[in-house]
Amino acid sequence: MAAMAAAGRALRAALPAGLWGRLAPLPGAPRRTAAHFAFQPDPAPREYGQTQKMNLFQSITSALDNALAKDPTAVVFGEDVAFGGVFRCTVGLRDKYGKDRVFNTPLCEQGIVGFGIGIAVTGATAIAEIQFADYIFPAFDQIVNEAAKYRYRSGDLFNCGSLTIRAPWGCVGHGALYHSQSPEAFFAHCPGIKIVIPRSPLQAKGLLLSCIEDKNPCIFFEPKILYRAAVEQVPVEPYNIPLSQAEVLQTGNDVTMVAWGTQVHVIKEVAAMAQEKLGVSCEVIDLRTILPWDTETICKSVAKTGRLLISHEAPLTGGFASEISSTVQEQSNSGLIVVPVFSTVSLLTAW
Amino acid sequence: MRKMLLAALSRLLQGPAAAGRTGAVSEASRVVVASRNYGDFASEATFEIKQCDLHRLEEGPGTTAVMTREEGLHYYKSMQTIRRMELKSDQLYKQKIIRGFCHLYDGQEACCVGIEAAIKPTDHVITAYRAHGFTFTRGVPVREILAELTGRKGGCAKGKGGSMHMYTKNFYGGNGIVGAQVPLGAGIALACKYYDKNEICVALYGDGAANQIFETYNMAALWKLPCIFVCENNRYGMGTSVERAAASTDYYKRGYFIPGLRVDGMDILCVREAVKFAAEYCRSGKGPLVMELQTYRYHGHSMSDPGISYRTREEIQEVRSKSDPITLLKDRMVNNNLASVEELKEIDVAVRKEIEEAAQFATTDPEPPLEELGHHIFFNEPPFEVRGPNQWIKYKSVS
Numbered sequence: 001m002a003a004m005a006a007a008g009r010a011l012r013a014a015l016p017a018g019l020w021g022r023l024a025p026l027p028g029a030p031r032r033t034a035a036h037f038a039f040q041p042d043p044a045p046r047e048y049g050q051t052q053k054m055n056l057f058q059s060i061t062s063a064l065d066n067a068l069a070k071d072p073t074a075v076v077f078g079e080d081v082a083f084g085g086v087f088r089c090t091v092g093l094r095d096k097y098g099k100d101r102v103f104n105t106p107l108c109e110q111g112i113v114g115f116g117i118g119i120a121v122t123g124a125t126a127i128a129e130i131q132f133a134d135y136i137f138p139a140f141d142q143i144v145n146e147a148a149k150y151r152y153r154s155g156d157l158f159n160c161g162s163l164t165i166r167a168p169w170g171c172v173g174h175g176a177l178y179h180s181q182s183p184e185a186f187f188a189h190c191p192g193i194k195i196v197i198p199r200s201p202l203q204a205k206g207l208l209l210s211c212i213e214d215k216n217p218c219i220f221f222e223p224k225i226l227y228r229a230a231v232e233q234v235p236v237e238p239y240n241i242p243l244s245q246a247e248v249l250q251t252g253n254d255v256t257m258v259a260w261g262t263q264v265h266v267i268k269e270v271a272a273m274a275q276e277k278l279g280v281s282c283e284v285i286d287l288r289t290i291l292p293w294d295t296e297t298i299c300k301s302v303a304k305t306g307r308l309l310i311s312h313e314a315p316l317t318g319g320f321a322s323e324i325s326s327t328v329q330e331q332s333n334s335g336l337i338v339v340p341v342f343s344t345v346s347l348l349t350a351w
Numbered sequence: 352m353r354k355m356l357l358a359a360l361s362r363l364l365q366g367p368a369a370a371g372r373t374g375a376v377s378e379a380s381r382v383v384v385a386s387r388n389y390g391d392f393a394s395e396a397t398f399e400i401k402q403c404d405l406h407r408l409e410e411g412p413g414t415t416a417v418m419t420r421e422e423g424l425h426y427y428k429s430m431q432t433i434r435r436m437e438l439k440s441d442q443l444y445k446q447k448i449i450r451g452f453c454h455l456y457d458g459q460e461a462c463c464v465g466i467e468a469a470i471k472p473t474d475h476v477i478t479a480y481r482a483h484g485f486t487f488t489r490g491v492p493v494r495e496i497l498a499e500l501t502g503r504k505g506g507c508a509k510g511k512g513g514s515m516h517m518y519t520k521n522f523y524g525g526n527g528i529v530g531a532q533v534p535l536g537a538g539i540a541l542a543c544k545y546y547d548k549n550e551i552c553v554a555l556y557g558d559g560a561a562n563q564i565f566e567t568y569n570m571a572a573l574w575k576l577p578c579i580f581v582c583e584n585n586r587y588g589m590g591t592s593v594e595r596a597a598a599s600t601d602y603y604k605r606g607y608f609i610p611g612l613r614v615d616g617m618d619i620l621c622v623r624e625a626v627k628f629a630a631e632y633c634r635s636g637k638g639p640l641v642m643e644l645q646t647y648r649y650h651g652h653s654m655s656d657p658g659i660s661y662r663t664r665e666e667i668q669e670v671r672s673k674s675d676p677i678t679l680l681k682d683r684m685v686n687n688n689l690a691s692v693e694e695l696k697e698i699d700v701a702v703r704k705e706i707e708e709a710a711q712f713a714t715t716d717p718e719p720p721l722e723e724l725g726h727h728i729f730f731n732e733p734p735f736e737v738r739g740p741n742q743w744i745k746y747k748s749v750s
Contacts, residue, residue, distance in 0.1 A: 080590060083660075106596045107529055107588055108563040135528065138563075174451045176513055178527040316738050351728070351737055 036173075037266045039226065042202055044233030051233040056226045059201035059234045060089040060166070063208040064127065066238035068097045071125050074212070076102045078112060078129025078166075086131060087168055087227050113139035113165060117147050120160035120217070127212060130167040133221055134181040139165075147217040148192030161215035166208070169197065169221035170262055170313050179224075182261075182314035184290045187219060188323060194218040194243060195290040199264040201232045206241030207288065214243060223261040246294035248301065252281035255307040258298060258324060260287040263311045290320055298324060299331045315351040395419040396687035400621045406604045406611035406641075412628035416620040420689045423680065426468065426619055427690075428698050430460040430677045433484045435706045436493050437650075440483070440500055444654045448714055449500045453514045456484040458649040461676035462583055463488045465622025466553060470630055475543065477523040477536045478555035480515040481583075481648075485555075489522035493705060497713035505716040509723070530560035533580065534567045540578035540639070551577040551633045553626075559588025561602050568606045568641075575638035579629045580606065582643045583616065589652040590661040606641035616644030617674040647674070726750060 044051045054062060068074050076090060082104045084091035094102040105112050109130055116128035130136045136143075143165070151159035171180045184195050194216050198204035204222065211218035249264070250271060257267045264286045271282035283301050287293060302308050308328055310321035395417055403411045418426075437457040443449045456463070463484035466476070478485050486496050491507045499506025500514055507517050508525075517525040523539065526532040536554020543550040556564065561582050571578050582602040586593055593600045603611030610632075614625040622644060629640045647670045651658025658667070684690040725737035725746030734749045 083590070104591065104595065106562045107559045107591075111563070176451050177516075179452070 037262060038269065039200070039230045039265050040268055041230070041232040042200060045202065045235060048235035048239040049237045051235050053231060054201050054234040055228050055231045056201045056204055056222065057087050057089045057228070059205040059232075060208060060222060061091055061093065062234065062236065063205040063212075063238070064090060064093060065096070067125070067127065067209060067212045068093065068101060070238065071212075073124035073162075074101070074127060075119065075124065076127045076129070077105050077116070079105060079107060079131045081129055085129065087222075087224065089166075089222075089227075090129070109135050109138040110142055113142040114146070116163050116165065117142060117150070117160045117217075120147075120163035121150065121158055123162065125162040125212060126160075126164070128163065128165045130165060132179055132181075132224075133167040133169040133183050134178040136165075136167055136183060140186070143187065143193060143217070143219070144190045148190050150192075151216075152192060159215070160217050162212075163217040164208075164211045164220060165218070166220045166222060168224035168227070170223045170225060172225045175224075182221075182312065184221060185314055185318055185320045185323075188291045188320055190291075192217070193291065195221070196243060196288065197221045197223070197261045197290060198288070199223070199261055199286050200226070200230050201234045203241060203286075203288065205234055206239050207243070209238050210240045210243050213240070218243075221261070225262055241288075244289045244292050244294055246288055246297040247286045248283060248297065249286055250282065250284040252283035252305065254280045254282065254305055255309060256283045256285060256298070256301040256305045257309045257311070258285045258287055259311045260290065261313070263313060267309075267311055287324075293324070295327055295331075299328055302328050302332070317351050391688075392420055392690060393688045396683075396689055398620055398683060398687075400618060400624060401615045403621070403625055404603065404613035406601075406606075406613075407608075408610045408612070411612055412624040416624050418620060418683075418689070420684075422468070423684045423689050424694075424698070426464050427677070427680055427684065427695060428702065429464045429467075429488060430619070430680065431699060431702045432493060432705065433457070433460045433463070433487055434677060435702050436487065436496065436709075437483060439497065439706050439710050441650065441654065443497070443501065443710065443713070449514070450502070451513055452480075453500065453654040454481045454652065455650040455654070456481050456648070458670070458675075459583060459585060459616065459646045460484060461619040461622055461680075462581075462616050462644050462646055465616075465619045466581070466626050468619070468623045469626035470551070470553060473521065473548070474550050474630070475521050475523065475536075475539045475552040476555070477532050477539060477552065478525070479529065479532055479557055479560065480525070480527050481557070482515065482517055482525040485522060486517040486519065486525065489519050491517065491519045491522075492709075494709035494712045497706075497709045498716050501713045501716075502718060503713060503716035504719045505712065510719040511723075511727075530556060530563045532556065533560065533564040534570075536580070537567045537571045537576055537578050537639075540571065540576035540633075541574065543577050544574075549634055551579060551630055553579045553581055555581045555583055557588060558582060558584040558586065558593050558600075558602060559591070559596065561605060562597055568609055568639075571639040572606070572609050575636065577633035577636070578639045579626070579633055580609070580639060580641045582641070583646055584643050585646050585648045587648075587652070587661060590656065592661065601643075603641055603643035606639070609639050609641050611641040611643065613643045613645065616646030617670075617676045617679065619676055619680055722747065 064076055076093060080086055081090040081102060082094050112128050116126040119126040147160050147163060170182050187193060187195050196207050196211055196218060198207045208220055211220050257271060259267045268284055271284050274280040274282055283305055285301060310324055312319055312321055398416050398418060400414055400416050402414050405411045434457050437455045440449060440453055441455060444453050467488035476485055476489060483496055495505060495507040499508055499512060499517055502510045502513060504510050507519060515525055515527045533554050533556050536552050540552040543552055584602050588596050603613040612625055615621045625642060629642055632640055649667055681695055685692055725748040727750050728748050730750045734747050737746045737748045739746055
């Protein structure tokens with residue numbers, strides 16, 4: 001609720017003096033019962049063949065299943081993945097592909113990622129799972145100092161491009177300090193890796209398959225609150241969604257709203273409410289890939305609307321919104337109109 | 352039960368002059384009025400305890416332990432309080448009064464009470480997230496622990512820490528990240544050595560964490576830090592049994608160049624003697640020690656883990672019936688005439704009452720006010736402002 005009100009207030013401040021009533025749930029806007037947002041599924045795609053109803057963790061399992069089937073060198077490992085994983089993302093894979101391809105590691109994140117880099121350097125495909133994004137920090141050195149810089153420092157002789165690290169990410173309501181973090185900003189500071197965050201099962205499967213096939217080490221953050229809550233029709237066959245391409249979910253003329261992961265659904269609701277209540281047309285963009293991010297789409301959109309609102313779950317200071325807003329401001333200084341930019345953060349993430 | 356009835360019956364038959372303790376219908380008991388007679392108990396008893404397995408040690412703790420009546424009653428009360436407190440937390444969690452994560456300690460009470468019995472209050476303890484037992488033994492009253500679990504003002508961390516982050520003097524928590532507290536423990540031990548006050552640090556961790564703390568062993572051994580590394584081996588790291596996680600399950604040997612002891616963690620006297628031995632070893636400047644306490648937890652890893660998908664109910668039942676620490680202590684005391692069954696029952700009743708009152712406090716105490724959300728981020732003389740989720744919310748940070 002706080003996020004909605006905040007985003008709404010931001011809209012009000014962004015717009016010229018206009019009619020403004022109290023923000024209240026409206027008949028046309030999607031209704032929400034308990035969570036701070038309502039997941040809005042995308043329509044079933046027709047171009048990828050038969051689809052099946054899946055939630056987020058099932059779509060991840062499907063993606064991993066496709067990857068293990070297609071690539072005989074692919075291995076999936078992490079803490080507790082053998083029985084299916086603490087979020088059931090790897091259910092059934094060990095039985096299907098064998099214990100030398102889907103296996104548990106002992107409790108050691110630095111070991112997991114280091115080990116994964118080693119596998120990837122030999123050319124095999126490594127899909128590592130870090131149990132929660134909050135635990136990725138012991139592996140931070142391995143990711144930033146080893147994985148990201150391997151290709152560069154060896155002059156392209158070696159690389160660990162076939163490494164993909166998956167981790168549950170983001171607020172879940174009861175996670176507190178160590179089950180709720182969104183560390184994408186820490187990694188965004190590092191060239192050489194790619195960071196991808198899906199908003200839905202359909203996006204997740206396509207993006208994860210792209211990450212696995214991408215020849216750069218990728219970190220794939222999965223919004224844990226969506227594991228069960230997000231249900232969509234997802235194609236059974238493998239398909240790819242291109243990385244580093246933001247998606248414009250809804251076109252508009254008055255303000256550009258950018259988010260990723262769970263927040264996309266929040267801003268979609270806000271956009272609907274703004275349209276009904278204020279007659280404001282919002283352009284809603286899902287960034288999808290945090291690094292390298294799609295500067296062109298965002299800047300083009302802001303050039304059209306003149307206003308930008310970015311919403312993310314991580315703390316504001318040094319959060320990725322500051323990177324987006326400073327890049328957009330640079331562009332605007334070079335010729336576009338001056339853009340008021342607002343960033344908001346979901347729930348009660350201060351700082 | 353039958354003995355009591357028999358005694359009552361015989362009392363009835365013998366007339367008003369005869370009254371006595373349960374089970375003893377004799378001439379001597381006739382003069383006794385129906386109240387506890389302290390003179391009837393022994394003041395202390397000697398017990399045989401299991402020998403500890405040793406690694407790089409010539410001799411270990413002895414195989415006998417002396418326990419006085421007072422000590423026994425104190426241990427019993429502590430363990431029973433922790434047991435009931437954990438069961439109460441389980442209940443409150445299921446009622447959704449406690450939210451978030453809750454890792455319960457029942458089954459392992461002998462470890463924390465035994466350690467506390469062997470060290471001084473000026474020594475230091477640091478452990479992982481299964482910390483409620485240690486929080487209690489280190490001096491935090493039950494009501495503050497339960498209030499912290501429910502996230503209220505009256506909690507020991509002012510409601511901001513929760514289950515995994517409880518602290519008090521000389522107890523450094525309560526740490527959520529697995530294994531992260533062990534190097535901290537070595538650091539505390541370094542400070543102990545530096546301040547030269549003859550204090551030691553007990554750094555605890557679990558069998559899951561035991562596979563990633565080797566840097567700490569190296570530093571502690573290199574600098575001869577007065578640190579006891581205690582591995583509470585409850586056989587499962589979350590859902591992974593030790594055989595599937597560790598190349599060597601002899602956790603007391605994993606320090607390699609650090610001497611080690613393997614101790615029966617369900618027997619409080621065993622734990623106490625071993626820790627006494629270890630504390631003396633460290634205090635004498637010989638360096639660190641690794642200790643493995645073989646123990647067991649009845650609950651799952653946390654409240655979201657039923658605890659039966661990776662182990663059988665029979666296994667849990669077996670441990671409960673054969674090695675429960677509280678039952679072991681109770682049997683010892685009763686069989687060696689250190690206490691009576693009724694006396695221990697009275698302690699049970701008193702403990703239950705205390706826990707009920709504490710739970711009452713924990714559910715009715717108010718939550719910390721929203722203004723305090725930004726407090727204690729930094730240490731800052733003038734208060735500064737912290738941005739909230741958006742530009743219009745600001746929290747003041749006071750520290």
